[in-house]
Amino acid sequence: MTLFVAGLLVFLGIHSVSIVAPRWRDAQARRMGENGWKGLYSLASIASFVAMLYGYGIARQIPVMVYMPSMVLRHLALLLMVPVFPLLIAAYLPGRIKRLSRNPMLLAVILWAVSHLLANGTLNDLLLFGGFLGWAVADLISVSRRAHVRPVPSAPASAVNDVIVVVVGLGLYAFVLLWAHARVIGVSPLG
Known part of the structure; x- marks a missing residue:
């Protein structure tokens, strides 16, 4: 369950940057370049999505x-x-x-x-x-x-x-x- 929750929190957290810190997001995109920001964002999203799915599969084996x-x-x-x-x-x-x-x-x-x-x-x-x-x-x-x-x-x-x-x-x-x-x-x- 820990891997699932960690993956979920990171995935939703990454996707919440524009909600809670839109200026920070735009500043990072300017600093890194739009493609650099999107690349980092994509890698973090994919990694957390995989962790979330894998952890969810494990959590399903012992349902509460x-x-x-x-x-x-x-x-x-x-x-x-x-x-x-x-x-x-x-x-x-x-x-x-x-x-x-x-x-x-x-x-x-x-x-x-x-x-x-x-x-x-x-x-x-x-x-x-x-x-x-x-x-x-x-x-x-x-x-x-x-x-x-x-x-x-x-x-x-x-x-x-x-x-x-x-x-x-x-x-x-x-x-x-x-x-x-x-x-x-x-x-x-x-x-």
Whole structure:
């Protein structure tokens, strides 16, 4: 559990620099160069992500149950996951969906975290999904208060992007739901 928690804290901490110290982040990027900063940021993110995943896998072997989710909550979780992949894709393919949601990636993380909290009741699940939920809500609030938000590289805005976002997003959700989640995570969301 220690490796999991350390990896989670470092990963979320790195991703919180713009929330708690945006000026410091910008100063480091100027000092190191944008590519130098992104390289260091990426290496630290990957290392902490690997530690978090490996530690989570170990923690899953000795689960500490906090609550037992009902079948109704598991079905609700499946429903809440429907817009997650389209929202993730909308962050990079601007159209009406991105404009209306304002920050589709953070909304996707919030829905992903809430749905997984509804469907899972172990301590490590609460730490993982609760941590991401808290981070995403804090970042959403932070982004709405920032005077300058760094742009996310994306395709040119187009009405066709909304169709692509929905079709590809729902296709990805079906792929994860019906095949990838069981193969990669080791648990089928469908029971």
